[in-house]
Amino acid sequence: MVESSKIINHPLTFLMDLWKPIKYLKFLGGHSYKKMLDLNDELIDYVKMHIEEHRKTINFESEPRDYIDAFLIEQKKQNPKMEKYGEWSDLQLIGTLLDLFAAGTDTTSSTITMFIFNILHNQNIQKQIHEEIDSVLGKEKIITMSDQTKLPYFNACLQEIQRITTLLPLNLFHRTVENIEIDGYKIPKGTTIIPQFESVHKDENEFNGKIFVEKLIDS
């Protein structure tokens, strides 16, 4: 995943998306593109191995142990003939698992890393987060997602890290499904667009530019 995301996030890869021939030119993106496909094959094999393991050990009568079990149980009802293509096919399960891996791994670990980097030099903020956790949950309880709403300061700091980090500077690609006009720019139906989080995250009207960021980092 790490190797693959290095290639996916490389500027050349974005160029490949804009102008596809680059990925066939060996001296440009060809080598990286092939490596990305090879890494993807490895991931597919890994995911397939887990699906097979689940198939061997699943009990269709009991509660699913995890996402793969849940899919296989539903697949049995929705696709009893095990059609190769379609919503409940194995291909779909592989695709969904790869999506979850790709979307959820690097994003989560990088957010945590950036959070640690940022509060490492902010003893004051660390102290306030710690105090909030101690006062709301005590010193013994392990935090779970259900505690999220009870920890507004901790949450605000996490969100602020996400804002100032802008983990996905170029975001995912989207496509317009109809003709639209934004700020006088006419965008035809079917155009690939890449929304820029930075323009929202660092909007000076909303966040007073860098000053706000520095306040969090330096206080």
Ligand code: HEM
């Ligand atoms: C802090 C961690 C995460 C960050 C910063 C993050 C960020 C993003 C961003 C920026 C998008 C694109 C939104 C857009 O289209 O405008 C996205 C989409 C997505 N994320 Fe995450 N994500 C995180 C965690 C996860 C996790 C843990 C999962 C799943 C296990 C996940 C699954 C997805 C999926 C499936 C999409 C595509 C949704 C769609 O088809 O529109 N993400 N994420």
